[in-house]
Amino acid sequence: MSEPGPGPADRVTLRFADRAALRAHAASGAASGVLARTVEVLLDADPGPLGFVPRPEWPPLRRYRAHRTDDGWRVVVRLGGHVEVAEVLAELGRYAVRPVLDVTEPRPGLTLDDRVFNAEGFGPADGPVAEVAAAEPSERLVADLRAHAGARVSAATAPAVVAALAMAGVPLVGEAPAGLDPALRDQVAAPVDLADPLAREEHSVLLRRAALDAHGPARRQPSVSIVLATKRPDMLDHALRQVAKQRGVDRLELVLAPHGFDPDPAAAQQRAGVPTTVLPQPPEAAFGDVLTSASRAAAGELVLKMDDDDWYGPDFVADLLRARAWSGADVVGTPAEQHYLAPLDLTVTRGHRAEAWTRFVAGGTILLSRDLLREVGWWRQVRRYVDAQLLAAVHAAGGTVYRTSGLGYLLRRNASGHTWEVDLEELLDPARVQQRWEGFRPSRLLSCAPEERPGGA
Helix, strand or coil: CCCCCCCCEEEEEEEECCHHHHHHHHHHCCCCCCEEEEEEEEECCCCCCCCCCCCCCCCCEEEEEEEECCCCEEEEEEEEEEEEHHHHHHHHHHHCCCCCCCCEECCCCCCCCCCCCCCCCCCCCCCCCEECCCCCCCHHHHHHHCCCCCEEECCCCCHHHHHHHHHCCCCEEECCCCCCCHHHHHHHHCCCCCCCHHHHHHHHHHHHHHHHHHHCCEECCCCEEEEEEECCHHHHHHHHHHHHCCCCCCCEEEEEEEECCCCCHHHHHHHHCCCEEECCECCCCCHHHHHHHHHHHCCCCEEEECCCCCEECCCHHHHHHHHHHHHCCCEEECCCCEEEEHHHCEEEECCCCCCEECCCCCHHHCEEEHHHHHHCCCCCCCCCCHHHHHHHHHHHCCCCEEECCCCCEEEEECCCCCCCCCCHHHHCCCCCCCEEEECCCCCHHHCCCHHHCHHHC
8 A cells, every 4th residue: 555645745546455444544544634636546355336425625526436447446536626635535434335323332452344344245155165374354355265165264364364254254164363252263163064054154153243243343232122913822932932032132122012812911021031011902903003003112223023933043133233233224134044834844944145235034034223114104004015015115215125144033834824925835946945854953043942842842
C-alpha cells in the first residue's frame, strides 16, 4: 500500500488487500490531515460493486468510478476541491459493507471485521483439504478456500488467519496457534469427517460461533420476543421445551397465542423458562390475526416467529442474532434444511442453499424488527401462506432477507395439518434430497433430549 505524502495533492493512490484492510486503515486515521482532490483506491480482492455517497459539506463530486481490474477493483473519487483523504476512505469503508444494525463495542485482544469475514458464500465441497500458508487474512484467501472440503492449519499459522477463516466458516482441521480463544482452538482440533456433508457443515457452524464470539466485534444484543401461535394443546409442552432450551440470548421473552384453548399462564412460563405472556385467541381467528395480536403485545426489539411442532437447537436464536449482526439484513431466517417425515419415520436433508441473500426463509424461523413488522402492516389477515406474504411485503418495501445455516432447525411434516401443504413424495424427490436416514436423525446441533424425540424415546 502506498502512503500519501504531506500537504495538498491533486491525486492520492492507495492499495489494499481487501475491504477489511481498507476499513482498518480508515478507522486508524493514518491519512488524517492529508488533502487531495482525487482519491484512487485499488483493492486486490473482488468484493463486487462498491457504493459511495459524498458528504454534503464536501466540494461537489466531479466523478465516481468503480470497476473490476485483472487483480480486483479500482475506485476513483474526484471532487471539486481538496478534502481529507481519511474522510474519503471512511466513507468508502462504510459503503463497502452493509450498514451495522447494532452498536459495536470495544473488545480486547485479536478482533477482526465480521462485515468482511463471515459465512456468506459457504457451500458444498468441490476440492480436497488445502494447506494454509498465508501470513495474513484476506478476502481472496477465503474465496480460494471456499470450495475445498476444508483447510489445514498448524501451530505456526498466524492467529489472525485462523480466526478469519473460522469466522468465514471455512472448515478447519489441525492445530490452532496460541493467541486464540481456547474454545476456538478446541473446535479446530475436534475430529470431523469432512467427506460427510452434514458433519462438515456442523463443524463449520461450531467454528464460526466460537470465532465470532471471541474475535468478532462485540455488539449490543437486541431484545427478542418469540411469538408462538398454536391450536394444538398436545404440542404445547414440545413448543415450550424448544423455547426453554435457548441460550446465549441476553433478553428473551415468549408471547404465546393459544388458538382456541386457554393454558395456565404460570405453568406456561415455568415450562418456557423465560418471561411469558399468554394471549388466548378465539378459534375462528385467522392465523395472521393471531400472529399480529401476539406481535403487537411483544416488548422485544426483534420478533421471532417459531412454530409449535418443529425442533430448534439451543443456539438457534443466538445464531440468528449473529447472522443479523454481521449481515445487516432486515429479515434473517434459515432454510428448511432438515425434515422429519413423520408418516414415513424418515429424516431427510434437502441441500437447500444457505448463507446467502434470498427471497424466502422457513416460516418457523423468521426474525425481524418489531418496527419493520409494524411498517409493513403486521401479518396478513389470512389462514395460510402468512409467512410468504410477510416476506413479499418486506421485499416490496425494499427490505433484505438473509438465510443462514438451517442445521439448528428441523421441520416436522405430518400427513396433514400444516398451513403449507406439500406432498411427501415431493419432499423425497432425489433431485432435492442430499441425504436421508431411517428414523429420527437430527443434526447434532439440535441437541435433542430423549423426551423431545418422536414418541419420547
